[in-house]
Amino acid sequence: MADLSQEQWTEQLQADDNAIILDVRTEAEVAERKIPNSINIDIHKGQGFIYQLEELDKSKNYYVYCRSGARSGQACNIMNQLGFENAYNLVGGILDWNGEVE
Structure with missing residues (x-):
């Protein structure tokens, strides 16, 4: 994981x-x-979160964010444990995001 x-x-x-x-x-x-x-996968879904992650392509590079950067950091750690090589945490999350939103 990289912050x-x-x-x-x-x-x-x-x-x-x-x-x-x-x-x-x-x-x-x-x-x-x-x-x-x-794409949205809610980390609060516990084991359901793990199951949904397992369906993703581990060869892709994942840019992960949440509200402030804490949950996305946890998600990146979980992803690394599951064998995802590239998970990047957005420090500050969407609260600090200045880019485009929908």
């Missing part, structure tokens, strides 16, 4: 042809606003 600032996260994401944006917040949080083209 990346918004600038690092955005630059790396834009240059990455193998990228997936993963939002680990609740559905209610996602309904308020989200980073475009992100």
Whole structure:
């Protein structure tokens, strides 16, 4: 796992042809606003979160975010334990996000 600032996260994401944006917040949080083209898997679903992660392609690079960066950091650690090689945590989460939202 790598903790990346918004600038690092955005630059790396834009240059990455193998990228997936993963939002680990609740559905209610996602309904308020989200980073475009992100997929949502709620980390609060416990084992359900693990099951959904297991269905993802581990060869992809995952750019993970949440509200403030804490849950996404946990999610990146879990992903690394499950064999995902590249999981990047957005420090500060969507609270500090200055980029595009939908």
